[in-house]
Amino acid sequence: MADLVRILVILVLFVVLVRKKVQAGLVLLLGSFLLALLYLMPARLVLLDLEEALVKNPETLKIVLALTAIRGFELVLREKEVLERMMSAARGFLKGKRALIVSMPLLIGTIPSMEARISPPRWWKRPPGAWGCRPSSADF
Numbered sequence: 001m002a003d004l005v006r007i008l009v010i011l012v013l014f015v016v017l018v019r020k021k022v023q024a025g026l027v028l029l030l031g032s033f034l035l036a037l038l039y040l041m042p043a044r045l046v047l048l049d050l051e052e053a054l055v056k057n058p059e060t061l062k063i064v065l066a067l068t069a070i071r072g073f074e075l076v077l078r079e080k081e082v083l084e085r086m087m088s089a090a091r092g093f094l095k096g097k098r099a100l101i102v103s104m105p106l107l108i109g110t111i112p113s114m115e116a117r118i119s120p121p122r123w124w125k126r127p128p129g130a131w132g133c134r135p136s137s138a139d140f
Helices: 002-019 024-038 043-056 058-078 083-095 096-109
Strands: none
Touching: 002 096, 043 058, 058 083
16 A cells, blocks of 8 residues: 555656646656655665666667657658648548547557567566565565
């Protein structure tokens, strides 16, 4: 139950900060620091995880590059007004607003991207207790 309260505190913080129009990156950073603080994660483990994620894990760089490429692709589509033409075409055969709103992410999601090549990082498959914490009986 204590874990649920901790997570709810962070969720409430997210909602409050987003409603106050704080930048999303800053909200996520503050949330991650609060999460580490609420779970009393030792600074040494935070630094080790940060080092592994940024230096030792090539998947991090792949994800950053993929997201950057996707953002660049979206900007090109907007600049060339391709997205507007896609919306106009979709409006022709989708009559409901809800269907139109749902269709665009689905349509854009069918475009091949580097994102499809990304698999879970190696650290994801660590056995329980490998994070420097002891396994809890509450773990699923």
